[in-house]
Amino acid sequence: MIRSKKTMRGFAALAGMAVLSLTAACGGGDDTGSDDSGDSGSAASELCGKNLAFLGALTGDAGALGQNMVGGIKLALQEHNDENADCQIELKEFDSQGSPDKAPALATQIINDDTIFGLIGPGFSGESLATGKTFFEAGLPSISPSATNVTITQQGWTTWHRVIGNDDAQGTADAKYLTDTAGATKVFVVDDGQDYSKGLAGTVKEALGSAMIDEDQISVGDTNMSAVVQAVKSSGADAVFYGGYYTEAGLLAKQLRQGGFTGTFMSGDGSQDPNFVKVAGAQAANDAVLSAPAGPAPADFAASGLYATQAYDATNIFLAAIEDGASDGESINEFIGSYSGDGVSGPISFDENGDIEESKIYAYFVKDGTMDVDNPEVIE
Template sequence: MRLRNLARVAAVGAAIALAATGCSSGGDDDGDTTASGDKACGLTIAFVGAQTGGEAALGINISNGAQLAVDQYNEKNADCKVTLKKFDSEGKPEKASTVVPEVVQDEKIVGVVGPAFSGETKATGPTFEEAGLPIITASATNPALAENGWKIFHRILGNDAAQGPQAALYIKNDLKASKVYVVDDASEYGKGLSDIVKKDLGSVVVGSDTVQDGQTDFSAVVTKIKSSGATALFYGGYYDEAGLLRKQLTQAGGQAITLIAGDGVKDTKFVDGAGTAAAEGTIVTCPCLPPEKAPGTFFEDYKKAFNAEPSTYSAEAFDAATVFLDGIADGKSTRADMLEFVKAYDKQGITKQVKFDAKGEVADKGVWAYKFEGGKIVALKEIK
């Protein structure tokens, strides 16, 4: 998780100085920041996350949710539109570290939805902090992100300190598994979540192992899982590797071993890797509201806009973008003013009451259990 290009942050000073000028009096049609009533105009919100690569489906879910919020805002404010600018991190800390300096140097950007994943958030947080650019992640769940002292950091969902214990609770109370094997993908997110689950499961953990991003042959770990006598497998990581692991475990005769995974596997791309039959019955946990339960017309609006149903963190991203849009509507045209607006925000969103504590965390940390059935993801219940 090395930080790169931090030297380029020196150039941010000039960008911030430009942004701090706020709304000018009489902009033109070239996109300059101007004022329209009390609203700030000509401003941009950024999205940072995977748009290509192995985890692109998760990133696109999120960027689409933010895009819907921006599009609906622009429909109501045609004279004072906001731009959503997307920066592709490919879901990798190294890539994110090369694109984030471009984000902070764009003086029109006053807020960021993202970064999407925990590793890239850890790698780029110091850059955002140096630039004073507020971020609201809709999906990065590693608890340690809130412990860095970053004033710019906000998270619109519960972290893995909530998800991990609830996943363990589901394994013990609902699956009643007495022998559990735990595997992680060595990522900031996957290892962090798996470590919490292992701690909460305690003596029922009969073994653990680590795989790597991009790994395709899981024969060695499959052998260990089967020989352990485990009836359940918890996986901390993303859907690409999880799908292949599930497929190979089933092919090796481990079809009776139930797979439970975190939110990084909550995408139908998991089925592409595992196959519909092998994926059947897999449980995933997520600190996210089932999008069909979002109030109002969000679900249908998303389907109409993107010809697909909203999925993991689409609704949370909609809420994150809405916080920044509300700030722009309130005339916040500088990063400093937007940061203060976000810190004081207290409003009902479509997923929860959005209000951040001093560390940037929200109070509502609900965790849901979902199940793969017939190739689709079905909400089971909120784990309590």
């Protein structure tokens, strides 16, 4: 996941919360599910009539991404509710604006709400790291559709899962694409110094090994890239990898092309945004490669946007847990930990840390001045 705007500088945190499961019981899970004085009566499960929560950005700079996720969640809930008249599950939305500063207060609200038995989210890495401990201690199981920072799942939060590949998986795939598919032998790596960017660029550098010819670091908000452009040109690089977000990525691509650079330009999911093309200009953006751990939705999928399929899949895992007879946070968590199935975003199962076991990284291409979001290539 990408997107942290400046407020969410970290980004890193997202990933951690979700998984946990296999072994551990998380502490104190009672508030999430055992209280079954539910309204909808005698349904199959005590969780019927209760709610899932979504925590993430619904407004603010990254609001569009959260809206995509909510679209996927609502689609899954609607399908479930239409089929199970006696077991209605609703969504409660909590808008953090993607900010690690705002998320903790909302996390407290969520764990104190007895009608909430599971969480889809948090959306971003920064807010995931800021709230992971709260959710873990309350025993609230969570599945994030989009938080990719590597360290989240290293915190020991056994209730935290994610249905998306982390930044390590992406960085390794990106390096592979550059050397194997693009045939680059001299890659210049640039990042913007933020947690997400350094993490991703760092993995790329490591995976490139001797194919990395040089590196540089800009700052968020920089607009004058002429020094980087000159350094790239005089290094003789045949490819540039940028770890960061679309604004600086677009400016860098634009100024590189205007400066006469003709090699491959590649960046990660932080740059996989239509604004990348707008900032760079159609001509300079053409042939840029942007990777993301999310593939396009199937043609008949009724929600749209990046992360909608992941959110849909995450919701369905909770719904499957209800059908399986899970009745509280602990049993849901156990169910998630042993879950294995095919979602619309791909096959899903979790390792002991809550990371998805099998994730595909996709390369998206800019062609004819637009980002072709429908035909990415899987990086093998």
